[in-house]
Amino acid sequence: MKTKKLNTIASLIFFALTLVVTGQNKFDHSTWDQALILNVSTDGLVNYNGFMKDSSLLYTYFQQLTENKPDASWSKDEQMAYWINTYNAYTIKLIIDSYPVKSIKDLKDPWDKKFFKIDGEWFSLNDIEHKILRKFGDPRIHFAINCASYSCPVVLNRAYTAANLQRLLEQQTKKFINDPTRNTITPTEVKVSKIFSWYKRDFKTDNKDVVDFINSYANVKISNQPNKGYADYDWSLNETKINPTTYVLD
Structure with missing residues (x-):
């Protein structure tokens, strides 16, 4: 009887752990992770030629995305990771579909163009950013998504997941704010990214303003x-001409 009771307890513990684990792993981003490791440098420069050569990885990932749209059973972090990765992956696709190109702004309606499907529904990049990601109420998402331009927050060369999301959002926010190529903050001069102007309301939370948010990092x-004032925004393509050889591994 004692052995049976212990077995029952062990089974319940295993079941509980299984729920916790699966709750944090609704989607496997390893295909996207592999594509990023191969084609994005540690400083966020993108090898678009490499992505085209590794297109099978991209299209496998796109298929996985369209067949696994998040639902209410997913945790908030899993949903955010999914949509951040989706935005970044389809930005890459937008560029390579028209490559070579000098700037994303050379394309027609790059952010409003509905050019990909998720679960049968057509989406644009703006749909993901404004109708989904910004609705989570976390301004740090602005430093995780990339618009294929030098002045944008860099493309991280790893996939976001539920497990690493919070750490990487903090890391990328701090990295962006203290990057002198994107923000100048010295004892005598301040020229911050126009991101802080375009999305000013997103950074006003808990009775704090944009300056409070910046100062916290x-x-x-x-x-x-x-x-x-605000720094000029460089919309030139964030590309590298060589294959990246140095990676950041967790």
Whole structure:
């Protein structure tokens, strides 16, 4: 009887652990992870020629995405990871479909073009960003999605998952804000990315403003600098001409 009871307890524990694990792994992003490792450098430069050569990985991932749209059973982090990866993957597709191209802005309606399907529904990049990702109420998503341009937050060369999402959102936000090629924050001058102007309302949370948000990550705080403004936005393509050889592994 004691052995039977112990077996029952063990079974319940195993079942509970299984629920926890599967709840955090509704979708396997390993195909996208592999494509990123092969074709994105640690500084976020993209080898678009490489993505075209590895197109089988991309199209396998697109098939997985369209067949596994998130539903209410997915955790918030799993949903966010799915849609961030979807946005970034289809931005890559948008570029390679018209490659070579000097800038995403050379394309017609790049963000409003409905050019891919998820579970039979047509989507644009703006649909994902504005109708889905921004609805989560987490302004850090702006530093995880990439618009194929130098002034955008860099393309991370690993896939987002439910397990790494929070850590990577913090990492990418801090990295972007303290990147002198995208923001200048010194004791005498402030020129921040226009992202903080375009999405100003997203950064106003919990009675804090945009400056409060930036200061929570910035190594140099914004306070009484005499020169303040926004940096010019470089829309040129964020590409590298060589195969990346150095990777960041978790």
